[in-house]
Amino acid sequence: MVKRAVKNTLGIHRVGLMLYLGDLPIRVGGFHPLGTNEIIINRRLMKSPLDVRGKANIFTLLLHEYLHSLGYIDEREVRALTHQISAENFGNDHPVTRAAVVGPWPDVDMEEYGDTVEDMNLELIRDFERVESHYII
Ligand SMILES: [Zn+2]
Secondary structure, eight states: OHHHHHHHHHHHHOOOOEEEOOOOTTOOEEEOTTSEHHHEGGGGGGGSSHHHHHHHHHHHHHHHHHHHHHTOOHHHHHHHHHHHHHHHHHTTHHHHHHHHHOOOOGSOOGGTTOOOOOOOHHHHHTTTTTTHHHHHO
């Protein structure tokens, strides 16, 4: 869905990405190490059970890091694009578009903000792009 939305709005697309979940400091949504094909999303921001808002937050985190992987480096530009892509594909009142504005942090306890993590416990999400390759065939 993230890739389709980006393709719709910006007309660009990338394959061969690897997605990892990791335990990152709570203030970090995720990151994309420059020059790699990796996207790491903060597992700690994925609270279960996944309601509509939880899913919208994951969409926003994935979209943000996917834009970085496409070569958008400036944070303000990425945030603006995340909102624009969400609004164009889902409409202004959709939870995804609201998540693009507020992010997952309103649900986070302020006391957790300064935390650090010892071990990211990276977990590779297998077959992350399998659905898409089926789709292309
Ligand atoms: Zn960023």
